[in-house]
Amino acid sequence: MTDKDEAESSGRRRGIQSIEIGMRIVDALAASEGPLPLSTIAQITDMAAPQVHRYLHSLITAGTARQDPATGYYDLGPGVLRIGLAALARTDAFRIVDRVVESYVETSGQTVQIAALGPTGPTIVRIYQGRPALLTTLQVGVVLPLTASATGRVFLAFAPPAETAAAIANEGGNGMDRATLDDLRASIRRDGRSVETGSVIPGLRATAFPIFDLQGRAILVATVLGLADSWNEQIARDVEHLGVLCTQISAELGWLEERHRPALGEG
Numbered sequence: 001m002t003d004k005d006e007a008e009s010s011g012r013r014r015g016i017q018s019i020e021i022g023m024r025i026v027d028a029l030a031a032s033e034g035p036l037p038l039s040t041i042a043q044i045t046d047m048a049a050p051q052v053h054r055y056l057h058s059l060i061t062a063g064t065a066r067q068d069p070a071t072g073y074y075d076l077g078p079g080v081l082r083i084g085l086a087a088l089a090r091t092d093a094f095r096i097v098d099r100v101v102e103s104y105v106e107t108s109g110q111t112v113q114i115a116a117l118g119p120t121g122p123t124i125v126r127i128y129q130g131r132p133a134l135l136t137t138l139q140v141g142v143v144l145p146l147t148a149s150a151t152g153r154v155f156l157a158f159a160p161p162a163e164t165a166a167a168i169a170n171e172g173g174n175g176m177d178r179a180t181l182d183d184l185r186a187s188i189r190r191d192g193r194s195v196e197t198g199s200v201i202p203g204l205r206a207t208a209f210p211i212f213d214l215q216g217r218a219i220l221v222a223t224v225l226g227l228a229d230s231w232n233e234q235i236a237r238d239v240e241h242l243g244v245l246c247t248q249i250s251a252e253l254g255w256l257e258e259r260h261r262p263a264l265g266e267g
Contacts, residue, residue, distance in 0.1 A: 021047070022055050026064055026080065031256055035073035093219065094126075096252050097211070100245050101128050101222065108238040111225045113138060115151045117159055121167040122152045122221065134225055136201055147171055147181070150196040150206035151223045156181070157188035158210045158218035193243060197228045205231060207239045209246040214254030222246050 028044040029036060038056070042049040056074055059065035063079030101112050111134040114126035122144040138144075146152035146167040156164055168181070176184070188194045197205045205228040210218035224239050247257065 035075040150194040150208040153194040212250040212255040
């Protein structure tokens with residue numbers, strides 16, 4: 001390699017690194033609840049303030065950041081909004097879920113159902129059969145109990161109350177008073193999942209995880225189904241992995257864990 005080639009290669013590496021550093025700053029702004037001072041951005045990105053300031057100047061020029069003239073604080077710029085809206089318009093939740101969950105089922109052999117919150121309650125919209133196939137009465141279109149099923153309880157905990165009020169009323173709260181329902185919500189929000197055994201089908205163990213949208217709402221719930229007497233350490237690891245994948249799906253849908261997780265954990 002000639003000196004010229006080495007210089008060009010070094011320049012490309014610096015250019016790529018500059019993009020990565022710039023995106024760290026953009027990510028810090030995106031994860032915040034509002035505009036940030038320079039010192040806070042430097043702390044979050046673990047960079048020197050003068051270096052952050054130089055990058056912010058370039059980001060402002062590119063339209064991906066802006067500075068409030070009154071406070072001097074920095075925030076996302078209009079260019080990021082355009083990019084975000086374009087990405088959002090191309091996002092299909094079910095396409096993402098199909099891709100991720102089909103791969104998970106192929107690898108793990110577990111059976112997974114996906115439910116959405118319909119007008120009459122949590123409704124099964126996808127079933128991915130594992131190995132061996134789990135033959136039950138749970139089929140696409142079946143409406144699950146909101147307060148008694150693992151799937152329903154995740155919606156109860158994470159969906160807006162206005163979207164679950166009718167189903168709660170129809171079920172009579174499953175014999176639970178408001179305080180008990182609030183405690184149940186808080187417990188599931190804290191754990192990030194709901195686990196039920198035999199509540200819908202005797203002998204069936206279900207572990208349900210939320211899938212969030214851009215606004216932090218649970219728009220879908222993914223539930224691993226299996227026979228309770230077949231539970232073992234490998235299945236436990238597979239179940240935990242589905243929880244990780246649900247977080248990744250949520251991120252693809254625009255959910256920011258740094259922004260929404262603390263509020264969800266409050267119950």
